[in-house]
Amino acid sequence: MEKILLIGKEGRLDCIAEAVRKKRYSTQLYMFSEVNNPGFLKKSVEVKIGKTDDVEVVAAYARTIRPDFAIIGPEEPLAVGVVDKLKEMGIPCVGPTKSLARLESSKSFTRELLSKYGIPVNPEYKVFHSLDGLEGYLREMGMFVVKPDGLTGGKGVKVYGEHLHSIREALQYCNELFARHPAVVIEEKLDGEEFSLQSFCDGRHVVDTIPVQDHKRAADGDSGPNTGGMGSYSCADHLLPFLSQDHLLQASRVNAAVAQALLNELGEEYKGILYGGFILTKNGLRLLEYNARFGDPEVMNVLPLLQTNFIDICEAIITGTLGKLSVAFEKKATVCKYVVPQGYPTNPVKGTCIEMEGVPAPSDRLRVYYAAVDQQSDGRLYLTGSRAVAFVGIGDTLEQAEAIAEDAADKVGGYVRHRKDIGTRSLIQQRIDHMKKIVSR
Numbered sequence: 229m230e231k232i233l234l235i236g237k238e239g240r241l242d243c244i245a246e247a248v249r250k251k252r253y254s255t256q257l258y259m260f261s262e263v264n265n266p267g268f269l270k271k272s273v274e275v276k277i278g279k280t281d282d283v284e285v286v287a288a289y290a291r292t293i294r295p296d297f298a299i300i301g302p303e304e305p306l307a308v309g310v311v312d313k314l315k316e317m318g319i320p321c322v323g324p325t326k327s328l329a330r331l332e333s334s335k336s337f338t339r340e341l342l343s344k345y346g347i348p349v350n351p352e353y354k355v356f357h358s359l360d361g362l363e364g365y366l367r368e369m370g371m372f373v374v375k376p377d378g379l380t381g382g383k384g385v386k387v388y389g390e391h392l393h394s395i396r397e398a399l400q401y402c403n404e405l406f407a408r409h410p411a412v413v414i415e416e417k418l419d420g421e422e423f424s425l426q427s428f429c430d431g432r433h434v435v436d437t438i439p440v441q442d443h444k445r446a447a448d449g450d451s452g453p454n455t456g457g458m459g460s461y462s463c464a465d466h467l468l469p470f471l472s473q474d475h476l477l478q479a480s481r482v483n484a485a486v487a488q489a490l491l492n493e494l495g496e497e498y499k500g501i502l503y504g505g506f507i508l509t510k511n512g513l514r515l516l517e518y519n520a521r522f523g524d525p526e527v528m529n530v531l532p533l534l535q536t537n538f539i540d541i542c543e544a545i546i547t548g549t550l551g552k553l554s555v556a557f558e559k560k561a562t563v564c565k566y567v568v569p570q571g572y573p574t575n576p577v578k579g580t581c582i583e584m585e586g587v588p589a590p591s592d593r594l595r596v597y598y599a600a601v602d603q604q605s606d607g608r609l610y611l612t613g614s615r616a617v618a619f620v621g622i623g624d625t626l627e628q629a630e631a632i633a634e635d636a637a638d639k640v641g642g643y644v645r646h647r648k649d650i651g652t653r654s655l656i657q658q659r660i661d662h663m664k665k666i667v668s669r
Contacts, residue, residue: 230539231256233290233319234272235280235310236301239566239599239618240524242267244301246595247531247538255539258293260286263612267598280305287313295319297546300500303379306520307333320546323500324520328490331502332520335413336377342515345489349482349506349515353415362402365414366395373418374401375517377411382444382456383573387417420509421470421663422516424460424526425479427504428541431497433551434484435541438462438533439476440526441659446573448649455573456615457566459633459650462529463626464561469656470508470663478513479506486518499545510666524599528620529562532595563629563651564620565637566599567644569611578613583641587619593632595620616644626651 232248232255234241241261248257249271257272260280268275274293278285281304290298298314300306300323309326323329330337336355343350352369355377356362366372366388374392376384384405392398402412424442428435442460446452463469467476483502490498503519503526522530531538535556544550569576582601590596600614609616617640621632630651637646649655 229254229256231258231293231295232539233293233295233298234259234301235261235286235298235305237262237280238302238524239597239615240522240527241301242271242597242599243528243531243595244299244522245271246597247534248299250538258295260289263600264603265598265601266603266609269603281308281310283308283310283313286310287317290314290317290319297321297542299323299542301521302524303329303332303519303521307379321499322542322545324498325496327494328496328498329520331486331490331518333379334377335375335517336411338518339413341489341493342486345485345492347482347485347489349513351416351418351514353413355411355413356402357411358406359399359403362412362414363395363399366398369414369416371417372398373415374398374405375413375415376405376409377413378409383454385454389417418507418509418514418516419666420507420514421659422505422507423468423471424523425476425483425504425506426522426526426530427480427483427502428545428550428555429483429487429498429500429502430545430548430550431487431491431499432548434480434487434502435550435553435555436480436483437530438466438557439468439471439479440523440529441468442523442526443647443650448647453573455568457523457525458568458647459563459565459618460525460529461563461626461629461651462561464559464624466557466559469660475508475513479504482506482513482515497548508663510669525564525566525618528564528595528597528618530557532562532620532622533558533560560622560624561626561629562620562622563626563633564618565633565646565650566615567617567619567637567640567646568615569613570643570645572614576611576613577643578611580611580643581608582611582616582644584609584617586639586641587636588639593622594636595622596636611643621651626656627653
């Protein structure tokens with residue numbers, strides 16, 4: 229009997245739990261989480277509630293169950309060194325150590341790593357530790373992006389012309405960031421189409437999953453504030469409508485080069501998920517950011533299509549034998565749509581019930597992943613303020629997958645909403661036209 233500990237608090241963890249349990253009848257799954265949702269309760273032997281970024285509390289729970297290994301879902305536990313602590317206790321992890329997790333927790337570390345090792349996907353950028361010289365650089369850049377050097381849950385990046393409307397406003401925001409973060413990174417504003425490439429990594433071997441396009445903006449038509457991600461899609465040919473095989477190969481090579489650069493720089497093997505957030509521009513591929521774990525929702529487009537046993541992949545990551553494992557995915561399209569509280573992300577409804585009675589049952593064509601909902605003693609599900617439930621449609625075509633996801637998301641009752649346009653023909657055509665326009669300039 230294999231005993232596995234999952235650490236996390238969101239829909240991403242529910243999806244990972246499903247993959248762990250798939251085709252593996254001799255597995256005992258324990259979950260350390262901040263929410264008590266029905267997905268976790270159904271899939272695990274036990275759900276322990278606690279702060280996932282409290283190293284000592286996580287360690288105390290791990291000490292009581294003594295898992296064979298642990299999988300860390302979100303970025304916060306990685307950034308504070310949960311993996312380091314578990315490794316000290318003899319518990320191997322799918323997830324990088326605190327030093328390696330700087331790939332996500334420190335944008336300046338990542339930019340400078342790529343520059344040092346000649347990985348040519350950085351935009352023009354500069355790291356600032358104070359306001360000295362910052363105004364001059366902003367004026368020199370013209371169009372720019374402000375990024376805090378730390379974790380912000382996907383909501384800290386602000387773009388000039390969209391979130392910031394003057395140099396004065398940008399300087400004020402930078403000053404606010406300096407109060408909470410050691411540095412600010414200023415980067416050129418890039419125009420193009422974004423995509424994610426998540427790869428398994430054992431420190432020396434990198435194996436790619438499927439490219440996915442996420443939708444950060446809160447409302448239809450890519451409007452409203454940024455969120456943790458309102459949904460995402462992947463295509464049956466394992467490309468994207470604006471992405472060629474050559475572009476995907478370039479991104480794959482970047483992920484492999486970054487794994488090697490981390491090994492050279494820190495002398496330590498990166499064991500976990502290398503998630504490159506890329507953008508295709510007129511001047512080629514550029515890196516927006518790295519994440520040190522699966523994306524949420526992007527993991528939901530990938531793991532449901534995984535044909536290789538996920539536990540075999542985890543064990544290969546831990547033992548450094550990933551290069552010997554054949555990893556395959558179904559040739560299907562997926563569309564994920566997140567149902568969120570009304571008012572999300574700025575002023576979300578909390579504490580009210582959602583109704584799931586009319587939602588179709590999960591199947592080979594529909595996955596349902598629970599996130600920031602709390603199942604209380606009355607058996608009902610209550611909103612806790614963040615993304616609530618993700619619905620993933622799976623089909624032979626993108627149109628089929630979108631229709632399945634939309635049908636399910638639309639049937640959730642309560643003070644909730646979702647983006648209806650994710651995965652639709654009209655929105656994807658806008659992305660294709662956008663890329664054609666950029667290239668033709």
